[in-house]
């Protein structure tokens with residue numbers, strides 16, 4: 025892991041990562057967990073519709089048969105989950121060259137049926153991770169009940185999700201999922217507002233610089249706990265008041281220098297002007 | 301104790317003595333409780349002396365007060381926190397009311413801090429007041445320090461107080477760091493982890509020192525209790541002690557004042573401490589407290605429940621220390637990794653050591669010795685109770701801004717990752733940029749500041765000689781246009797001409813009769829060079845004769861008005877006229893002749 029970390033900055037890292045991502049998602053995943061339930065019913069109809077959409081919108085970069093071109097990687101074996109994630113978060117179709125495809129939740133170009141069709145088409149090329157069904161993408165509601173097959177209470181499972189998150193994700197996405205910087209202009213985006221399904225898909229497909237978290241790495245139940253934790257901190261009342269973006273001491277320091285000191289000096293000036 | 305009320309023989313010996321008891325009762329204006337207290341403590345005299353102290357009024361003189369009040373606020377709220385905080389690294393299972401952590405194994409320290417935040421009435425508010433108070437404390441100490449620097453308030457006789465202040469600012473930062481580490485959350489634990497790395501980077505002894513501090517291998521069980529003793533006992537005691545000395549010196553030296561009508565090096569113009577300044581200062585305490593409390597009530601700080609408990613394996617993106625330690629973190633981020641090397645079986649971590657350990661003593665030493673360096677260079681050993689307007693000491697202002705620039709570059713570098721995200725830039729490019737800025741920023745800042753000061757001085761000079769521009773344009777019968785300059789009042793003018801503008805020190809005897817350069821001469825040559833650096837570009841304030849000449853030139857509309865009584869205003873500063881020899885030369889002459 026250490027050696028890997030050291031080579032992250034290497035120019036070839038992107039290529040290696042994409043390759044690795046493809047390999048891992050397309051290859052290893054299908055070995056490890058090939059039997060995940062298919063969320064959308066695949067019909068020959070939707071595959072054909074997906075192919076049409078693909079040729080119209082994606083082929084310029086990904087090639088007519090999704091085999092990849094100089095402009096975009098091959099999508100053979102990336103699976104329905106990857107397409108659903110990339111298109112559903114507004115990343116694809118890529119608007120233009122950038123260090124990384126930006127998420128764009130406000131500008132998703134296709135409706136759900138079209139995304140399903142696109143996913144079905146890409147999934148039909150080679151097996152890959154499927155779009156998860158609702159079982160593991162519904163956030164756990166906090167409480168003292170113990171769900172069937174679990175040893176921990178619901179609240180404790182959310183807390184365990186927090187531990188998983190801190191160990192596996194916080195180094196890139198920040199403790200509150202506020203996002204963080206990676207090398208050379210790349211970044212791990214903020215996770216606030218990302219739908220549970222997309223969070224799940226991000227973990228199983230590992231978009232760009234993000235590693236893949238397969239089911240032995242983090243079990244589906246563990247992934248659900250992570251999703252529940254993100255949901256819990258997203259919905260909690262901020263007991264301390266305004267969070268200043270949850271960016272830690274930097275935003276606090278800035279606030280102290282600009283706002284607090286400004287107020288103090290303003291009142292010192294005001295008091296100095298007061299006649300004795 | 302005798303109960304018999306008769307005059308004893310020995311009493312007769314005191315017959316001629318003045319009746320002290322009686323006299324005091326007669327002259328003492330105090331009655332009631334104050335009188336009762338005075339009889340027993342004799343405190344009235346010093347107290348009234350103190351209360352009659354005069355303080356000049358200027359908003360920048362309140363910066364020190366902001367520091368003082370926020371320190372007091374931290375002391376008070378800190379006591380509250382000690383009632384519930386448990387300084388222990390014993391692992392417990394958290395079962396408090398914060399759901400996303402229920403059932404997680406955490407340390408006592410972390411769990412008790414969570415309890416203060418969620419389960420103790422008012423606890424979170426007090427925690428936030430304590431932390432915001434600490435931030436503004438260090439902010440105001442630094443701003444206070446820049447005020448003292450740029451106005452030259454550190455000059456004789458206040459050098460010791462400057463050194464004490466330097467010490468205070470360093471202690472404040474360390475106190476903050478110790479406190480910040482106490483909750484044992486992921487972020488502060490990362491800070492301690494980093495500190496461990498810094499300590500280990502000390503050549504040769506690093507690992508021993510680390511074992512010594514942590515009572516074994518990191519993290520151990522000892523660090524939190526130890527930091528606790530440092531944070532609530534050791535450093536507050538030292539801080540309050542040094543602070544008291546600092547304030548005593550202010551009373552002894554009297555406060556400085558900005559030059560103005562009637563203000564001389566030998567008086568203080570302002571209001572007596574009692575009642576005017578007391579009311580103002582007391583009121584200001586509540587304003588400071590109010591602002592901090594208000595901010596603490598609405599803005600979250602250090603949300604430790606979000607960071608999670610400390611655990612050596614995870615880390616969060618955006619791990620930074622509190623701002624006052626940011627400059628060291630930034631220095632660390634800027635140091636290139638290739639500086640580490642091995643020789644003699646030791647690893648020399650020069651990629652870490654200079655930024656994290658060495659930087660602190662260097663920075664504070666440079667700050668601490670500045671007054672002594674300046675007075676050596678300028679040869680100025682006189683007492684100064686009138687402040688400089690920053691523009692009238694252009695080189696000092698330049699040095700100050702250069703230092704602030706270097707510090708700011710380091711501080712900003714510690715936020716390079718957040719800047720990269722927010723500004724959509726590459727963190728690598730930002731790091732390179734900061735490396736560059738660290739070296740070229742200070743000289744540029746120095747040059748710019750000095751130029752700005754000099755042009756401000758020139759503008760002042762113009763204003764004195766030709767009056768204030770009114771913006772009114774006159775057209776003469778011959779078609780000429782001219783802007784009308786209004787004369788300055790003697791008071792206004794005084795403020796612009798009272799300062800002195802020393803000429804660079806000149807040195808002539810570089811070698812003795814035998815042509816051997818004497819060590820003294822060499823030292824003096826360095827000094828002359830530095831003096832040249834300080835005073836070579838100078839804009840002298842106008843002299844009375846120059847002013848006279850300007851008047852005859854007929855620049856003002858109302859000459860008659862101007863010519864009355866402005867000479868008193870201009871004389872005191874420039875006694876001896878422009879031909880007077882600057883004191884530096886005299887000084888050097890004397891040295892040469894010895």
Ligand code: HEM
Nearest residue numbers: 361364365367368441445453461462465466468469555556
């Ligand atoms: C614990 C932190 C500090 C506190 C509470 C504090 C408080 C004060 C107060 C209340 C005054 C009188 C009013 C004023 O000039 O603002 C003062 C004066 C002074 N302070 Fe501080 N100060 C602190 C840190 C510093 C630092 C960091 C320095 C510089 C390194 C410094 C240097 C001075 C000097 C030289 C004076 C005398 C200035 C004059 O009379 O004009 N102090 N301080």
